[in-house]
Each structure stands twice: as structure tokens, then as C-alpha cells.
Amino acid sequence: MYIFNKITVTPQLPSRIEKLSEIANNLWWAWNTDFLTLFKKIDGDLWEQVGKNPVKFLKLVSQERLELAANNPEFVKEYDKIVENFQNYINSKNTWFKKNYPDNKNDLIAYFSAEYGLDQILPIYSGGLGILSGDHLKSASDLGIPLVAVGLLYKQGFMHQRIDGYGQQKEEYIDNDWSSLPVTPVKDVEGKDLLVYVNLPKKKLYLKVWQIKVGRVTLYLMDSDIDANIPEYRGITSTLYGGNQETRIQQEIVLGMAGTSLLKALGLKPTIYHMNEGHSAFLILELIKNTIKEKQVSFEMAKDIVASKTVFTTHTPVPAGNDIFPIYLIEQYFNGYWDRFSISREEFFRLGMKPNADIKNTGFNMGILALKFSGKKNGVSKLHGAVSRELFGEVWPNIAANESPISYVTNGIHTCTWIAPNMKRLYNKYLKPYWQDDIQNDDTWKRIYDIPDKELWDVHMQRKTKLLNLVKENITTRLKREGYHYDEINNIVSKLDPNALTIGFSRRFATYKRATLIFKDLERITQILNNQGRPVQIIFAGKAHPSDGEGKELIKYIHEISMKPQFKGKVFLLENYNIGLSKYLISGVDVWLNNPRRPMEASGTSGQKASVNGVINFSVLDGWWAEGYDQTNGWTIGTNAEYSSYEDQYQ
Numbered sequence: 335m336y337i338f339n340k341i342t343v344t345p346q347l348p349s350r351i352e353k354l355s356e357i358a359n360n361l362w363w364a365w366n367t368d369f370l371t372l373f374k375k376i377d378g379d380l381w382e383q384v385g386k387n388p389v390k391f392l393k394l395v396s397q398e399r400l401e402l403a404a405n406n407p408e409f410v411k412e413y414d415k416i417v418e419n420f421q422n423y424i425n426s427k428n429t430w431f432k433k434n435y436p437d438n439k440n441d442l443i444a445y446f447s448a449e450y451g452l453d454q455i456l457p458i459y460s461g462g463l464g465i466l467s468g469d470h471l472k473s474a475s476d477l478g479i480p481l482v483a484v485g486l487l488y489k490q491g492f493m494h495q496r497i498d499g500y501g502q503q504k505e506e507y508i509d510n511d512w513s514s515l516p517v518t519p520v521k522d523v524e525g526k527d528l529l530v531y532v533n534l535p536k537k538k539l540y541l542k543v544w545q546i547k548v549g550r551v552t553l554y555l556m557d558s559d560i561d562a563n564i565p566e567y568r569g570i571t572s573t574l575y576g577g578n579q580e581t582r583i584q585q586e587i588v589l590g591m592a593g594t595s596l597l598k599a600l601g602l603k604p605t606i607y608h609m610n611e612g613h614s615a616f617l618i619l620e621l622i623k624n625t626i627k628e629k630q631v632s633f634e635m636a637k638d639i640v641a642s643k644t645v646f647t648t649h650t651p652v653p654a655g656n657d658i659f660p661i662y663l664i665e666q667y668f669n670g671y672w673d674r675f676s677i678s679r680e681e682f683f684r685l686g687m688k689p690n691a692d693i694k695n696t697g698f699n700m701g702i703l704a705l706k707f708s709g710k711k712n713g714v715s716k717l718h719g720a721v722s723r724e725l726f727g728e729v730w731p732n733i734a735a736n737e738s739p740i741s742y743v744t745n746g747i748h749t750c751t752w753i754a755p756n757m758k759r760l761y762n763k764y765l766k767p768y769w770q771d772d773i774q775n776d777d778t779w780k781r782i783y784d785i786p787d788k789e790l791w792d793v794h795m796q797r798k799t800k801l802l803n804l805v806k807e808n809i810t811t812r813l814k815r816e817g818y819h820y821d822e823i824n825n826i827v828s829k830l831d832p833n834a835l836t837i838g839f840s841r842r843f844a845t846y847k848r849a850t851l852i853f854k855d856l857e858r859i860t861q862i863l864n865n866q867g868r869p870v871q872i873i874f875a876g877k878a879h880p881s882d883g884e885g886k887e888l889i890k891y892i893h894e895i896s897m898k899p900q901f902k903g904k905v906f907l908l909e910n911y912n913i914g915l916s917k918y919l920i921s922g923v924d925v926w927l928n929n930p931r932r933p934m935e936a937s938g939t940s941g942q943k944a945s946v947n948g949v950i951n952f953s954v955l956d957g958w959w960a961e962g963y964d965q966t967n968g969w970t971i972g973t974n975a976e977y978s979s980y981e982d983q984y985q
């Protein structure tokens with residue numbers, strides 16, 4: 335590439351340390367962070383400048399620094415150890431899956447999700463659903479589960495959040511630069527970019543296929559932003575949960591249908607298709623279409639064949655939590671499908687409705703499509719399983735609602751992603767060797783009692799100090815930008831107190847999560863926070879969905895509270911909650927607060943992240959905590975009771 339007056343030179347990796355590039359392009363480092371410390375050693379300032387992104391770092395680092403590192407015996411010793419770990423991991427034949435399922439050699443699970451939260455440098459996730467998908471891929475990699483994942487490559491991803499001087503959320507969209515991220519185009523046999531397509535009403539839509547390596551697992555992502563597409567279609571995969579309903583149906587057609595074609599184009603033959611939430615449920619229609627064509631069978635028969643290889647996980651405890659498309663859009667985008675399936679037009683629309691629905695006033699519900707046609711269906715906690723059986727009871731009118739065929743798998747986390755590095759070192763010292771490979775075994779954790787209280791507390795205080803520094807920086811940057819006076823900012827951040835009991839509350843600002851509940855009795859919370867002998871401080875963070883006005887009001891309210899004299903320097907509101915910030919919060923606070931409206935949480939996972947860092951949960955008995963709480967490991971808010979109204983539940 336020639337640029338007038340400017341030559342871009344990409345540094346050449348010395349061969350002694352050439353594996354840096356290969357490992358930088360595998361998200362393995364997201365939970366093996368020793369690798370990242372190598373970059374800090376090569377050039378610490380640059381490492382911070384590039385936002386802890388190893389791929390970008392390798393593009394910008396000076397040749398001189400690389401040579402110095404390659405000639406530094408200490409550095410290469412450390413490097414060799416990490417390369418060996420990486421190679422052993424990637425090549426290991428002795429995985430949990432191989433040991434437990436030696437006969438399942440041909441299994442392949444295709445995992446579909448609209449979002450993936452893998453690391454802070456890849457903003458293609460919004461919240462818990464994406465974090466779960468990301469953690470799933472990492473865990474599948476660790477366990478050796480044969481899994482391939484499918485998603486969309488969002489040019490702008492999810493919004494970056496600014497909170498202005500009045501507490502108003504401002505959304506910013508920043509284009510991702512794929513050449514500086516661990517994302518690479520997939521090539522076809524001729525070495526050209528692999529393209530797949532799907533038919534849309536106006537024209538074929540072509541999708542460029544990219545891949546992200548997550549340890550032993552590959553995530554394929556589709557991208558509509560290529561010259562082959564008409565301008566109107568190029569932006570289809572631009573933003574996560576952006577655009578209007580038509581953008582949404584287009585995205586979901588890409589995810590479910592083009593995603594299925596993509597696996598075919600790669601020669602992969604999944605034995606199971608897993609839909610993580612209803613966004614990908616159109617894959618059912620694609621599979622039925624292919625089955626009818628390839629096996630020359632009836633719609634009914636194809637339906638059964640498809641059910642034998644599909645699994646659906648529902649994540650929401652409200653019917654409207656699923657995408658519901660107006661029938662005119664279904665008509666427009668699926669015209670011709672009823673003929674192919676040899677069913678009537680009305681029967682086709684009813685695929686996404688409860689059996690007794692009034693077709694005139696009902697939309698096409700992606701969750702119902704998935705429930706009706708998947709062989710296995712599950713909620714995300716024991717309680718959510720029960721709630722889902724009642725909620726979707728009408729999908730099976732001939733059986734009692736509580737007998738609906740929906741089970742549950744309680745959500746979990748990828749533990750090693752979320753344990754802070756210094757806590758990991760403590761575990762290395764006291765738990766058995768290679769504890770990371772056996773975290774599902776209760777025995778592995780028994781030796782945790784051997785950790786002396788003081789050492790545990792010291793590690794916790796180190797995390798707390800790091801968190802409070804970050805709070806200071808986040809608040810200072812925000813208030814400075816918004817024109818607050820230096821003295822005022824200093825007055826706020828200087829009150830941050832490592833000896834105060836620190837409560838954390840961060841998650842999406844959705845109304846059911848009730849972020850402002852703790853301020854219900856202002857007088858009481860004022861006394862608690864200002865207790866001289868036993869001071870308390872609370873740190874909030876979270877994004878509201880761009881179109882969620884009520885969620886944004888919650889942010890504004892917390893901002894206003896934090897600026898009141900009695901709460902200044904006691905209540906802190908951070909902007910731009912993401913994986914990076916989350917790692918500091920869940921490990922650096924003393925108490926993790928969660929008070930959703932029961933049973934709206936479904937599962938929740940942030941409390942699990944807190945607990946593996948020794949941070950104590952204080953939570954409504956909802957989602958995972960209803961199963962995790964054992965009367966000794968934290969506190970509950972309220973009881974297991976059902977309330978007839980949400981107002982009652984506030985008492």
C-alpha cells in the first residue's frame with residue numbers, strides 16, 4: 335500500500351518471538367492473562383494506549399522494542415513458558431469430553447447467538463446474554479466440547495455510553511477496525527473471501543464470513559458491509575439491537591438462515607443446533623426447507639427430523655421479551671415458503687403463534703417458533719424453568735401448564751475469565767495443581783479453607799484499591815468533560831474510602847432490576863451511608879437500552895442523588911459499563927447488591943463472578959441465587975414468596 339508522503343511500516347516480529355502474533359489472534363489470552371503481561375513488558379505505555387489490545391499493539395510497537403524483548407533472556411524464558419502452555423492446550427487430546435464421551439466422535443454442536451461477550455476489546459455484546467455466549471465458548475473450549483459458534487459481525491457493535499452533566503445517557507457509536515482486532519476473514523478454496531448468501535425480497539444478500547478463535551473453538555461471524563450488496567443492505571449487520579423492526583428481521587434471517595448455510599459451506603455437519611434465545615429461531619425454517627428438499631419428505635416429517643437436532647434456551651420471563659414481528663413483514667420476507675412447505679399461508683403464520691391465537695391480532699413470536707419446533711427447551715435457572723412452563727403453557731393447550739416440556743439449565747460463568755489475576759495467584763498457591771482444569775469438582779475447592787484470612791483480605795484490598803482508582807478516574811474524566819469545577823470534582827473523589835464498606839450495583843438499567851430501590855427510604859439510606867464509625871459507599875454502573883426511556887430515567891435519578899450534599903462522595907455513578915469495568919467491580923467491592931423484581935432476573939450471572947473473587951452477595955432470591963444461597967454464603971433480600979403485585983414486593 336502506498337500513501338502519499340507517508341509510509342506505513344508494520345513491525346516485523348523477530349522469529350524468536352514470532353508466536354506472539356498467533357496467540358494474540360486467539361482469545362485464549364482472555365482467560366490466560368499471563369500472556370498479556372508480555373506486552374506490558376515490551377512497552378507498558380503503548381499497552382495502555384492501545385486499550386490492552388494485543389493485535390493493535392503488534393501493529394504499532396516499535397521494531398526496536400521487539401528486538402530488545404527477543405534478546406532479553408528473562409523475557410524469552412517467560413515467553414517460552416506461555417507458548418508451551420498455549421500449544422499444550424490447543425493440542426491436548428485428553429479433554430473432559432473425550433474422557434466422558436469417547437464414542438461421540440461425530441458430535442458437533444452449532445451454537446447460535448445474536449451477541450458474544452468475549453473481551454472488552456470486542457464490543458459485539460450488550461449484556462448478560464452476550465456474556466453467557468462468550469463464557470459458553472470458552473468453557474466448551476476448556477472441556478473439549480465439539481462446538482462451532484455463529485453470530486453477526488457488527489461494524490459498530492453496541493453503543494458506548496456517556497453520561498452528561500445532567501445524568502442523561504448519550505449513546506456513541508464507534509466503527510470497529512477489524513484489522514486491529516483478533517478477527518480474520520475466512521477464505522474459500524481459491525483463497526478468496528468466503529461469501530454466503532440469503533435471499534431477501536429485493537435482492538440476494540451476500541455475507542462475508544469472518545472468524546474469531548476462542549481457544550479450541552471457532553466463532554464465525556457474518557458481515558453485510560461489502561461491495562457486492564446494494565447500499566440499502568450494507569448496513570444490516572451494522573449495530574447490535576439497533577435499527578427498526580425491519581432491520582431486526584433482516585438480522586435474524588441472516589443469523590438463523592445464512593448462519594445455517596455458512597456451516598454447510600464450510601462442510602460442517604452439526605448434530606445439534608442450539609439457539610441461545612429466539613433471535614436465531616429462523617434456522618428452524620432453513621433446516622425444514624433443506625430437509626424437505628434433501629430427503630423428499632413431508633413438512634410433518636421434516637418437522638420431526640429438525641426437532642431431533644434442535645435445542646432452545648429461553649432467557650426472558652415475559653412473553654414480550656421475545657421479538658414479535660408483524661405479519662406483513664413475515665409475508666414480505668417469507669413469501670413462497672408456505673408453498674415449499676405445502677402448507678397454507680395462514681398455517682405458516684401460525685408457526686410463530688400459540689395454537690389458540692387470534693391470527694388477526696397476533697404477531698409472529700420468535701420464542702414461540704423456537705419452543706414449538708425444538709426438541710429440547712430450557713430456561714436458565716430452576717425458578718425460571720418453572721416460570722417459563724407457566725408463561726408458555728398455552729403453547730401446549732392439551733397439557734397442564736406446569737407440565738409444559740420446558741426444563742432448565744442454570745446459567746454459569748467461565749470461572750477463569752472472571753477471577754482477578756492476584757486471586758488466581760492465591761488459588762495457585764493454596765489449591766491443588768492445575769485446579770483450573772477441574773473446577774467442576776467440589777473437591778478442588780476444599781483447600782480454599784487453607785487460605786489464611788489475612789492473605790485473602792490483602793488480595794481483596796489490592797482489588798479494592800484498583801477499583802477505587804478506576805472509580806476516581808472514571809468520575810473525574812466524566813465530570814471534567816461536563817464542565818464541573820476542579821474543586822467540586824476533587825471534593826467528590828477525595829471522599830472515596832478504602833475502609834468504607836463498598837457496595838456494588840452494576841448491570842443493565844432495565845426497570846425490573848430496580849437500581850434505585852435502595853433509595854426508597856432516603857432518610858434511612860442517608861444515615862447508613864453517613865455513619866461515622868461504619869461508613870458505607872455505593873458504586874453504580876450500567877447502560878440503558880437506547881430506546882428504553884424509563885431505564886434512562888433511572889440513570890438520571892442516580893446521578894441526581896449522587897450530587898446531593900448528603901450523598902456526594904458516597905454514591906458514585908460510572909459511565910460505560912463493559913467487561914473491562916465489570917472485572918474491577920465484581921472483584922473490588924465488598925458486597926454485590928442485586929434486587930430485581932422476582933422472578934424477572936431469569937438467572938443473572940454477575941453475582942457468580944463476584945463470589946469466585948470472595949465478594950459476598952446480597953440479593954433477592956431470584957435466578958441463580960435462589961439455588962446458590964445456602965444460609966451461610968451471603969444474604970438474601972425478601973423471601974421466596976410470590977407477590978400479587980409489584981407494589982407489594984417493594985415492602
Ligand SMILES: *Cc1c(COP(=O)(O)O)cnc(C)c1O
Pocket residue numbers: 460461462463465840841842911912913916917937938939940941943
Ligand atoms: C456479567 C455481566 C452482565 C450480566 O450481569 P447480570 O447482573 O447477571 O445481569 C452484564 N454486563 C456485563 C458487562 C457483565 O460483565
